[in-house]
Amino acid sequence: MHRLWHKIKAALHQVHSIAGLVLALLFSLIALTGAIMSFEDEIVDYLNAGIMQVAPRTMPALLPDELVARLKAVPDVGKVAAIMLSSDPSGAVHVRFARDEQGARPSSLYVDPYDGSVLGVPRGEDFFATVRRLHRWLLIPGDAKGWGRQITGVAALGLLVMLVSGLVLRWPRRASSVKMWLKPNLGLSGRGLHRSLHAVIGTWVLPVYLVMTLTGLWYSFDWYKDGAVWLLSRPHVAAAKMQPKQPRPPGRPEPAQPVGFDRAWSALQHEEGGGFARAQLTLPAGSGTVMRIRSWPKDSTLDSMRDEFRIDAVTGQVVSAERYADKTLGEKVIASVLDIHRGAVLGWPGKLAFMIAAALMPLFAITGVLLYLSRRKLRRPAQPPVGRLVPGE
Numbered sequence: 001m002h003r004l005w006h007k008i009k010a011a012l013h014q015v016h017s018i019a020g021l022v023l024a025l026l027f028s029l030i031a032l033t034g035a036i037m038s039f040e041d042e043i044v045d046y047l048n049a050g051i052m053q054v055a056p057r058t059m060p061a062l063l064p065d066e067l068v069a070r071l072k073a074v075p076d077v078g079k080v081a082a083i084m085l086s087s088d089p090s091g092a093v094h095v096r097f098a099r100d101e102q103g104a105r106p107s108s109l110y111v112d113p114y115d116g117s118v119l120g121v122p123r124g125e126d127f128f129a130t131v132r133r134l135h136r137w138l139l140i141p142g143d144a145k146g147w148g149r150q151i152t153g154v155a156a157l158g159l160l161v162m163l164v165s166g167l168v169l170r171w172p173r174r175a176s177s178v179k180m181w182l183k184p185n186l187g188l189s190g191r192g193l194h195r196s197l198h199a200v201i202g203t204w205v206l207p208v209y210l211v212m213t214l215t216g217l218w219y220s221f222d223w224y225k226d227g228a229v230w231l232l233s234r235p236h237v238a239a240a241k242m243q244p245k246q247p248r249p250p251g252r253p254e255p256a257q258p259v260g261f262d263r264a265w266s267a268l269q270h271e272e273g274g275g276f277a278r279a280q281l282t283l284p285a286g287s288g289t290v291m292r293i294r295s296w297p298k299d300s301t302l303d304s305m306r307d308e309f310r311i312d313a314v315t316g317q318v319v320s321a322e323r324y325a326d327k328t329l330g331e332k333v334i335a336s337v338l339d340i341h342r343g344a345v346l347g348w349p350g351k352l353a354f355m356i357a358a359a360l361m362p363l364f365a366i367t368g369v370l371l372y373l374s375r376r377k378l379r380r381p382a383q384p385p386v387g388r389l390v391p392g393e
Helices: 002-036 040-048 062-069 123-137 146-171 178-182 189-218 223-234 234-244 263-274 330-334 337-341 344-359 361-379
Strands: 080-086 094-099 109-111 116-122 275-283 290-297 309-310 318-324
Touching: 002 123, 002 146, 002 344, 002 361, 062 080, 062 094, 062 109, 062 263, 109 361, 123 146, 146 189, 178 189, 189 223, 189 290, 189 337, 189 344, 189 361, 223 234, 223 330, 263 275, 263 290, 263 318, 330 337, 337 344, 344 361
Parallel strands: none
Antiparallel strands: 080 094, 080 275, 094 109, 109 116, 275 290, 290 309, 309 318
16 A cells, blocks of 8 residues: 555656646746736726826716717727726726737726716736736737637646646645644755755645636536536526627628617616716727716725626616625626635735735746756766776776
8 A cells, every 4th residue: 555655655656746847837937927916906096097097077078978089089999999987076988999900909998977088008017918918828819719718728727737746745744743744954055955945835725726727627618617507507607697698690680779878877877876986888809889886885895796787778678687685605606706706705814815825926936847857867877987987988
């Protein structure tokens, strides 16, 4: 039995080493970009505090369609795709634009809700957008439809294998000793120190990496996402979310209709009353008329704590309403995947802990490579001194 366990550990060690060597650079890249984005919201809000607020006025704010109409007079402004409106009289309107013919998305704008004047382009937005594309898709063309999505998914599966194999290899003889698990031996040097840092600090961050990996797979593989939805949602909710989109028949495009924001905005105000803090209205991507609206209550502390509506922009009819308060625990978990992924569900301490854990990934890459090289050096047969070689050998 002992010999069999020794063989299993030897095989796991090989898998752990090979996977680590192959994926070390990719792990580090994905982790560091994730660490950079940990406090993106706070950084962007700080950089743009001067254009996100306006002086409240006694005059009523412009309706969304009038605001968009005034914005069209600004040179080089693209096609509006979504607007973020606030219930705060001092909150500016955040306008986002659709992709242009080259596939690039123009920078968003903050706009005065009372007169439609442009307050400015948010600083840091383009930087974090690039970092996000690098984190999720490695800047490979096609974004979510390209190969980058599958590559990061394979990397996540590889990290999952390394976490499991690393835990088995790490398991000490005295498993009940907290000191053995959590205290690195900084008195060592060379290979001993590298191994202690790799194993012990790896134990510290293993739960965080496990959460990051299991939630990160959500964004890479549809089969994984569908399985999680099926497992955690009520049957009718899962059926609605997993239903594939039906493409329009070729040669039979839907009739184009004028789509604006005003009717949907009025319908949302009727549904939500004054209980929302901000709402994002997104125009349909095609030639349909059903608009997606996300609404955040005033007491929401997370981005995932939001209500979602589908409202016909022409008739103002509410097609569907999905309220966060009505979700089951499993459905709230699904809605919070991103907040779980970055530790935001634990508040700023959780985001800080996840950021530090992500920033430590290069440590495991470096110590892992050093351990591999030192192991190869130990296995290399010693060469006899040149002076002792017998002629002809």
